[in-house]
Amino acid sequence: MISKKTLVSLGAGAFIALTFVIYSIHQRNEGNQAVSRVTASTNTPSTTPQVHDAAQAPAANASQAGSASSTATLKDGSYTGKSYDAFYGYIQVKATVSGGKLTDVQFLDYPQDRDNSIRINQVAMPLLKQQAIQAQSAQVDGVSGATDTSQAFVQSLSDALAQARA
Amino acid sequence: MIKQNRIIMGMPITLMVPDSHGSHTAMAEVFEFFRRVDQTYSPFIETSHVSKINRQELVEDDYSNELREILDLAEQAKRDTDGYFDVWHDSVFDPSGIVKGWAIDRAAEIMRQYTNDFYVEAGGDIQVSGANDQQQPWRIGVRNPFNRDENIAVVSLDNHAIATSGTAIRGQHIYDPVTSRPLTDIVSLSVIAPNIIDADRMATAAFAMGERGIAFIENLPGYEAYMVDAGRRATLTSGWERFQLQPA
Numbered sequence: 001m002i003s004k005k006t007l008v009s010l011g012a013g014a015f016i017a018l019t020f021v022i023y024s025i026h027q028r029n030e031g032n033q034a035v036s037r038v039t040a041s042t043n044t045p046s047t048t049p050q051v052h053d054a055a056q057a058p059a060a061n062a063s064q065a066g067s068a069s070s071t072a073t074l075k076d077g078s079y080t081g082k083s084y085d086a087f088y089g090y091i092q093v094k095a096t097v098s099g100g101k102l103t104d105v106q107f108l109d110y111p112q113d114r115d116n117s118i119r120i121n122q123v124a125m126p127l128l129k130q131q132a133i134q135a136q137s138a139q140v141d142g143v144s145g146a147t148d149t150s151q152a153f154v155q156s157l158s159d160a161l162a163q164a165r166a
Numbered sequence: 167m168i169k170q171n172r173i174i175m176g177m178p179i180t181l182m183v184p185d186s187h188g189s190h191t192a193m194a195e196v197f198e199f200f201r202r203v204d205q206t207y208s209p210f211i212e213t214s215h216v217s218k219i220n221r222q223e224l225v226e227d228d229y230s231n232e233l234r235e236i237l238d239l240a241e242q243a244k245r246d247t248d249g250y251f252d253v254w255h256d257s258v259f260d261p262s263g264i265v266k267g268w269a270i271d272r273a274a275e276i277m278r279q280y281t282n283d284f285y286v287e288a289g290g291d292i293q294v295s296g297a298n299d300q301q302q303p304w305r306i307g308v309r310n311p312f313n314r315d316e317n318i319a320v321v322s323l324d325n326h327a328i329a330t331s332g333t334a335i336r337g338q339h340i341y342d343p344v345t346s347r348p349l350t351d352i353v354s355l356s357v358i359a360p361n362i363i364d365a366d367r368m369a370t371a372a373f374a375m376g377e378r379g380i381a382f383i384e385n386l387p388g389y390e391a392y393m394v395d396a397g398r399r400a401t402l403t404s405g406w407e408r409f410q411l412q413p414a
Contacts, residue, residue, distance in 0.1 A: 084176075084210075128380060129402045133310065133318040133394060138411055140320055141167075141298050145309030146332035146354055147177055147289035 073100035074164040080108065081160035095160035102164075105157060167299040168193075174200040175208065175266075177289030181273075184283050184299035192280035196273045200288070203269045207236070209260050219259050239363060240264045247371035247382075266291060267329065267366030274362070286362075291329040291369075293362040305411065311354040311394055318400065319356075319392055321409040327362035331355050331373035332394075351396040352376055357383060358390045358409055365389075 074097040083092035096104040168189045169182045179200055183189040209216045215233055218224035229237070240261055243251040253261040270286055274293045277284040283296030285304055294304040303324040307317030311332055321328065332354030355373045359365035368389055372379030380401050383391035390406040 128384060128404065129407075130399050131402070133312075133398050133400050135310065135313075135316040136307065136318060136320050136411075138305065138307075138317075138320045140305045140307040140317060141182065142180065142285055142287055142292055142304065143290070143307040143309050143317060144292055144328045144330045144356055145290040145314065146311065146330050147291075 074102065074161065076100070077164065079160040079163040081157055081163075083108075084159075093157050093160055095157060095164065097164045102161070170197075172197050172200070175204045175269075175288070178287075179289075180285070180287040181277070182285035182298075183277070183281055184297065184301075188280040192277050192284075196276050196286070199273060199276060200269060203265065206232075207261060207265045209258075209262065216259060216261065236261055236264060236268055239268055239367075243367040243371070247367065250371040250374045251367050263370050264363075264367065267363040270327075270362040270366070291327070291362060291366050293327040294323050295325055297324060308356050308392055309354075312398065318394070320411045321358065322411055323358065323409060326358055326360055326409075327365040328356055328358050329362060329365040329369040330357075331369040352379065353394045353396055355379055355391060355393045358406070359388060 076097050076099065078094055078096045080094045081092060092108040094106045094108055095102055096106070098104075167182055167184055168186050169180065170193050171181075172179050174197065179197065181193045181196055183192070205211060206214055207216050208214050209220070211217060215224055215230070237253075240251070240253040240263075243264060244253075251263065253259060253264060266288055270288050270291055270293050273286045273288075274284070274295065277286060278295065281296075283298070284294070285298075286293045290309070292306060294306070298304050303322040306321050306323055306328055308319040308321070308328075308330065310316040310318045332352070352373060355369055357365045357369040357372065359368065368383060368386065369391075372382050372391060372393075375382055377393075377395065380391055380393040380403065383389050384403045390403045390409065392403075392406055393401045395401070
């Protein structure tokens with residue numbers, strides 16, 4: 001027996017999952033494009049199994065919101081999530097709910113270049129080798145990469161949506 | 167190879183040693199250390215030193231020796247990077263940027279008490295020592311910032327560290343009004359140095375400098391870097407290829 005509450009939680013999970021998936025797609029495929037805003041046009045809670053998996057952790061974390069919820073929809077308005085540490089900076093999002101649907105997610109803060117107007121000492125730009133990046137298939141023991149920001153994104157968005165359900 | 171993973175400080179921590187001799191004790195000790203670091207220096211834990219400093223509940227006279235050591239490192243990093251590395255942002259104290267490198271360095275010290283051959287990684291920043299299970303230098307990939315399932319360079323490291331700074335979420339790009347093409351924007355920057363504290367702080371600072379960052383590293387003896395821009399080009403410092411395995 002699926003209670004209304006569970007449905008609400010699932011719906012909320014779907015919001016987060018959907019936006020997270022859109023965010024991931026941007027992150028993966030459009031790293032060279034401006035991604036300061038992610039717009040979700042639908043809240044249809046028809047989650048695929050993978051989407052639901054992606055929502056498990058944040059949905060569970062946001063359980064305080066789920067249990068406090070007595071309405072079936074999100075309240076219209078803008079909700080600012082807490083700022084979460086992505087280690088080289090913070091991720092903070094503002095979620096906009098309109099007509100009971102999550103319609104917009106704005107990044108208020110994300111790791112980025114700091115003020116470039118700060119003086120850099122008089123370093124002459126040396127002539128350095130450039131090459132197009134290319135996938136390498138060699139076996140490796142480990143991989144170096146920038147710390148994932150996605151965890152912080154999910155936390156901040158969960159937090160914003162918890163407020164929308166409050 | 168013995169390999170263990172934990173999520174601590176909001177990031178994956180990975181430890182590897184080529185054989186099992188004493189490794190479980192060493193790894194348990196390292197994970198415990200990272201947990202303590204999180205409790206002590208996380209800005210998100212109310213009882214941490216960092217939170218207390220921001221609430222002005224912990225004054226300088228009461229700082230621990232360890233905290234002083236971290237602050238000294240932060241101060242040095244600020245001087246060495248012309249202010250690009252700063253643990254104070256808008257009068258909020260957040261030493262996360264230096265704590266990560268410092269913690270990996272201390273973790274490496276713990277590992278060293280048990281073995282000369284190890285790999286310590288926290289959130290993509292890596293310190294290695296000695297050799298892997300093939301008695302070869304450790305082979306480390308540089309992740310493609312446009313596709314996290316791919317590596318775009320593979321380096322061979324012993325007794326070195328590599329740290330990568332970058333983000334997939336970028337601000338608005340600036341477009342050249344004539345060509346309508348985006349101007350150079352830096353997506354990720356990896357730095358190799360003998361130790362992780364230096365690799366980490368210089369990767370952070372050079373990344374914040376934008377496209378001049380690679381020149382900053384080029385002019386630092388003992389450091390090499392690999393920078394990826396939004397045009398999917400890599401720019402290499404002159405000594406980078408000494409570490410790089412050639413494409414097969």
